[in-house]
Structures are given as structure tokens and as C-alpha cells.
Amino acid sequence: MLEQQPAAIEIAPDELFFSTTDSRGVIEKANSVFVRLSRHPWESLVGAPHNIIRHDDMPGGAFRLMWQTLQQGRPFCAYVVNQAADGAPYTVFATITPLGDGYLSVRSRPCVDGLLQTALGLYARTREVERARLAEGDGAPAAAVVGLETLASLLQDVGIADYEDFVRAALPAEVQARSALVSGLAVREGQGPLFGLLDSVRGIDAQLVGWTTQMDRLAELTESLARGVAELDEVMAASSQTAREVTEQAGDGNPIMLAVNVWASMMPEIEAALAELVKDLQGLAASSAETRFRIALARLHNDATGQFVVELIDAGRGTGAAQGSGIAAITDLARALDEGMVHTGDQGRRNAELAEQVASRIESVRELMLVPQGLLGNWQEMAQDRQDSQASALIPRMAGQMAEGDRAAGVLAELAEQCRAQAQPLDIAGIDQELRRIRTLVEEVSGEQMVTTSRRAARAMPEDDEPVDDPVDEQRTPGPRRGV
Numbered sequence: 001m002l003e004q005q006p007a008a009i010e011i012a013p014d015e016l017f018f019s020t021t022d023s024r025g026v027i028e029k030a031n032s033v034f035v036r037l038s039r040h041p042w043e044s045l046v047g048a049p050h051n052i053i054r055h056d057d058m059p060g061g062a063f064r065l066m067w068q069t070l071q072q073g074r075p076f077c078a079y080v081v082n083q084a085a086d087g088a089p090y091t092v093f094a095t096i097t098p099l100g101d102g103y104l105s106v107r108s109r110p111c112v113d114g115l116l117q118t119a120l121g122l123y124a125r126t127r128e129v130e131r132a133r134l135a136e137g138d139g140a141p142a143a144a145v146v147g148l149e150t151l152a153s154l155l156q157d158v159g160i161a162d163y164e165d166f167v168r169a170a171l172p173a174e175v176q177a178r179s180a181l182v183s184g185l186a187v188r189e190g191q192g193p194l195f196g197l198l199d200s201v202r203g204i205d206a207q208l209v210g211w212t213t214q215m216d217r218l219a220e221l222t223e224s225l226a227r228g229v230a231e232l233d234e235v236m237a238a239s240s241q242t243a244r245e246v247t248e249q250a251g252d253g254n255p256i257m258l259a260v261n262v263w264a265s266m267m268p269e270i271e272a273a274l275a276e277l278v279k280d281l282q283g284l285a286a287s288s289a290e291t292r293f294r295i296a297l298a299r300l301h302n303d304a305t306g307q308f309v310v311e312l313i314d315a316g317r318g319t320g321a322a323q324g325s326g327i328a329a330i331t332d333l334a335r336a337l338d339e340g341m342v343h344t345g346d347q348g349r350r351n352a353e354l355a356e357q358v359a360s361r362i363e364s365v366r367e368l369m370l371v372p373q374g375l376l377g378n379w380q381e382m383a384q385d386r387q388d389s390q391a392s393a394l395i396p397r398m399a400g401q402m403a404e405g406d407r408a409a410g411v412l413a414e415l416a417e418q419c420r421a422q423a424q425p426l427d428i429a430g431i432d433q434e435l436r437r438i439r440t441l442v443e444e445v446s447g448e449q450m451v452t453t454s455r456r457a458a459r460a461m462p463e464d465d466e467p468v469d470d471p472v473d474e475q476r477t478p479g480p481r482r483g484v
Contacts, residue, residue, distance in 0.1 A: 006088035009037055013181040016304045017092060017107035020099065020332055025050045028102065029329050031304075032311060039085040050105075055083040059126040060140055061147025065163060066096065073098050075297055077167040079110055079119040091116070093174050095297060097336050104336050106304045111177035115170050118158065126151045168289040175296040176212070185303070186310045193444040194313050197330070200434040200441070201306040204337070207430050208299045211344075214422060215292045218351065221419040222285045225358065228415060229281060232365075232408040233274055239401040240267050262371070263398065270368050277361045284354040284419075291347040291426075298340045305333040305438075312445075327446055334438045341428050341435070348426035355423035359416035366409045369402065 018031040027045050035042045038053050045052070058081055069076040075097045082090050092107035093116075110116040129150045133143040152162065160166050185202055188195065243264045312326045 006084070006086050009084060009088050009090035011037065011090060011092065011109035013109050013111060013178055014183075015109065016300070016307050017105070018304050018308070018329060018333075019045075019050070019105050020102055020329070021050050021105070022102045025103070027052075029332070031308065031326075031329065033307075034107075037084065037090055038082070039088070044085075053082040053084070055081040055089055057081050057089075057123065057127060059123050059130055059147045059151065060144030061126055061130065061149070061151045062123065064144040064148045065151070070096060070098055070103060077171050079116050079123075079170075080107070081120075081123070091120075093170070095171065095300060097297065097301075097340075099332060099336055099339075104301075104332055106300050108174065108178055108300065110174065111181060112170070112173045115166075115173060119166075122151060122154045122158075125154055165289075168293045171300075172212070172292045172296040175299050179299075185306045188310060188313045190313070193441040194309055194316070196441045197309045197438060197445070198306060198313070200438050201302055201309060203434045204302050204431050205299070205306075207434075208295055208302060211295050211426055212292070212299070214426075215288060215295060218288050218355075218419065218422045219285075219292065221415055221422060222281060222288055225412060225415050225419060226278075226281050226285070228408060228412045229274060229277055232405060232412065233271075235401070235405045235408050236267065236270060236274065239263070239405060242397060242401050243267070263402075266368055266371060270365060273361060273365045273368060277358065277365065280354060280358045280361055284351065284358055284423075287347060287350045287354055288423075291344060291351055294340055294344040294347060298337055298344065301333050301336050301340065305330055305337070308333070327442060330438070331442055334435055334442070337431075338435050341431055345426055345428045348424075348428075351423040352425050355416075355419045359413075359420045362409065362412045362416045366406070366413060369405055369409055 015033045017034040020029045030045045066076045077095045080094045093110045094107045096105045126147050130143040130147040308326050
């Protein structure tokens with residue numbers, strides 16, 4: 001009889017897993033959510049390799065990509081199927097961020113089912129290839145190399161350029177979907193540094209939400225500009241065709257040929273400017289996507305900070321249990337936020353530069369298009385004075401093409417101005433102020449904890465000042481660390 005597999009573990013939308021590891025992936029800190037859902041005791045998690053929760057359905061190629069990305073100093077995100085201590089699977093959306101000499105990871109429940117199913121489908125096909133290579137005698141590292149190549153190919157098959165494009169879209173979508181499911185940061189009323197920390201988390205959250213709205217609007221404008229450029233490119237292609245037809249119908253001695261020649265001579269320059277505009281827009285779209293990614297990651301880190309603060313408040317009230325070092329975790333998260341703000345601020349300035357470049361390029365295209373338009377009226381009068389019916393019949397067609405091009409360019413110019421206004425550098429001063437406040441409050445909480453610990457130790461000392469053996473500490477003495 002087949003052994004019944006444990007049911008999949010359900011994760012609530014408001015639950016965030018947190019852990020930090022050293023450079024090898026050995027767990028150093030873990031929060032209570034991670035402990036509870038992994039079904040490993042906290043003492044077993046700390047000092048263990050993070051792959052203690054790895055599920056066999058996850059392709060090695062995904063983890064190879066993870067390490068490649070992290071070792072380049074960039075954050076990594078993925079949908080991940082994990083396995084609890086009793087064999088029960090649970091699926092998370094994981095973010096891993098380089099932090100000092102190690103890594104910080106925050107995981108949440110996947111909230112965008114379409115993206116999740118896409119990822120799981122790609123994983124299943126990739127893992128199938130890897131298992132075939134393992135069966136043929138390849139080692140796990142070699143199979144992972146093939147798995148990564150397979151994953152990259154499968155992404156392109158479903159219309160995704162590369163994995164970076166996938167996660168740039170997935171993380172903001174997941175954070176936004178989670179935000180819609182969660183009522184907001186938990187509320188706790190009281191006085192003291194922990195409540196001040198919670199206030200700072202709320203202040204950061206409000207600013208990050210505002211930035212998200214700003215970047216969403218910039219992304220919409222960039223997409224509209226891309227559609228507008230494609231439309232103008234079609235108009236220019238139609239104009240080139242019209243120029244060829246006019247050349248065939250009008251003789252060299254016809255004054256209309258002057259208009260045709262000027263028009264035709266400007267087409268390569270306009271087309272070259274449009275090609276550069278497309279590149280600028282691609283750069284702006286990529287920069288905007290990276291900014292949205294960074295903001296979404298900051299929101300997740302900030303939410304995890306708030307969750308830790310609430311755990312500490314509840315632990316102090318006797319209504320919860322903050323596993324591990326909560327204050328150290330808040331310090332790590334604040335540091336990740338601080339470092340992330342540097343990248344986010346740089347991206348915001350890059351957005352402004354690229355938006356200005358796009359607007360200037362569109363103005364150049366419009367100026368190029370105005371040259372033949374300005375001459376067209378004179379040519380039309382000339383044709384009418386000479387009673388040249390053939391030329392008079394052709395000029396309206398040329399004028400119509402030019403007017404259509406000018407209309408399309410005008411729409412682009414309006415969008416570019418909106419884009420220019422939306423892509424202002426992000427004001428990170430407010431968040432910097434809140435992060436400084438968090439660091440100060442963390443020091444206050446750490447000081448209070450040290451005093452409390454000293455008082456408890458003093459009360460526990462017998463009158464003869466002999467130390468009291470602590471059998472609990474003896475039971476928790478960690479053994480040697482397991483390798484990755």
C-alpha cells in the first residue's frame with residue numbers, strides 16, 4: 001500500500017518568512033513563521049544549510065541561476081516549492097538579497113496564480129530533463145547546467161525574453177496582489193521604542209506606496225509611447241511608398257519632384273531618429289521596470305520589519321513568541337532597506353535622464369518632419385499657378401501623409417511631456433530619515449533588553465553568587481554545522 005503523502009501547507013497572505021544565511025547558505029537567523037511552517041525546531045534550522053527545506057521537484061538549474069545572480073551582487077526572486085520536516089510541500093515566492101557577507105531572504109505566499117502556474121510548468125519540464133541526465137550518469141552540477149539552459153529556452157518559448165524579465169514583472173505583481181489581500185500593517189497601540197519602530201515602518205510604507213503609483217504611471221506612459229512610435233513608423237513607411245509612387249507618375253521636369261526629392265531625402269534621417277527613439281524607449285522601459293522591482297523589494301522588506309516589530313511587541317505582552325534574535329533581524333532588514341534605497345535612488349535619476357532623452361528625440365523627429373511640410377504649401381501654389389492638374393492631384397496625397405505623421409508625432413510629444421513630468425528623481429530623504437530613526441530606536445530597544453537581561457540574571461543568582469546551571473542551555477548547545 002502506498003504511503004499517503006502529507007497535505008500541502010497553506011500559507012496566509014499576511015505571513016512572511018524571514019531568514020539570513022552566511023555566504024555558503026547556512027542559516028543564521030529565522031523568524032517564527034519560518035520555524036512553524038517548515039516544521040523544523042528553531043534549534044535545528046539555525047546552523048543548517050538552507051537546502052534543508054529543498055523539495056525534489058525544484059530543478060537544480062533554478063538554484064544555479066540563483067547563485068549566479070547573487071554572486072553578481074544582485075537580488076534574486078523565484079517561485080519555490082519547499083518541503084517541511086514531515087515531507088509536506090509548501091510553495092512560496094522567495095526573494096534573496098545580498099547583505100554583507102551573506103544573504104537575507106523574505107518569502108511570501110504566491111498571490112498571482114497565472115505567474116505561479118507558468119513557473120511550476122517550466123520547473124516540471126526542466127526537472128524532467130535534469131532527471132534524465134542524472135539517470136544517464138551525470139552528476140548534479142552537470143545536470144543543473146543543462147537545466148539552466150533548458151529553463152532559458154522554455155522561457156523564450158512562452159514569450160519571455162529571459163528570467164530577469166520574468167522576475168521584474170513577477171515581484172511587483174506579487175507585492176501588489178498581496179497588498180490587496182492583506183488589510184495592512186498590524187496595529188499595536190502603546191508607548192516606547194518598539195511602537196516608534198512600528199510608526200517608522202508605516203511612514204516608509206506610505207512613501208513606497210506613493211512611489212509604486214508613480215512608477216506604475218511611468219510604465220503605462222512608456223508603453224503608450226512605444227505604441228505611438230510603432231504607429232509613426234507605419235506612417236513613415238506608408239509615406240515612403242507614396243513617394244515612390246509619385247516618382248513613377250510625375251516626370252523629372254515636374255515641379256512636384258522637388259517636393260518628392262526633399263521628402264524622400266529626409267526619410268532616412270527620420271527613420272534613423274525613430275530607430276534611436278526605440279532604443280531610448282527600451283532603455284526607459286528597462287530602467288522603469290528595475291525601479292518598480294527595487295521598490296517592490298523594499299516594500300517586502302519593510303513589511304517583514306513591521307512583522308518582526310509586532311512579534312517583539314506581542315512577545316513582551318505575553319501574547320506571542322519571537323523566535324531568534326528579533327532586534328538583529330530588524331537591523332538586517334533596515335540595512336537591506338538602506339542599501340536598496342541607494343539603488344532605487346540611482347534608478348530614479350536614470351529614469352529622469354532617459355525620459356528627458358526620449359522627449360528630446362521626439363522633438364527632433366517633429367522638427368525633421370516640419371521641413372517638407374513648410375515647403376509643401378509653396379509647391380502646391382506653384383502647381384496651381386502652372387495649372388498642373390497631375391501635380392495638384394498628387395500634392396494632397398503627400399500632404400495627407402505628412403499631416404498624419406505630424407499628428408502621430410504630436411501625440412508622442414504630449415506623452416513625452418507627461419513622461420518627463422512623471423519620471424522625476426525619487427525623493428528618498430523622507431525614507432532616509434525614517435531609517436535613521438529606526439537605527440536609533442533599535443539601539444534603544446537593544447539597551448532595554450540588555451538591562452532587562454541583567455536584572456533577570458541578578459534575580460536568578462543565589463546568595464553565595466555561585467552561577468546556576470541551566471539545563472536548557474545545555475540541551476540547546478549546537479552541534480557542528482552541516483555543509484551546504
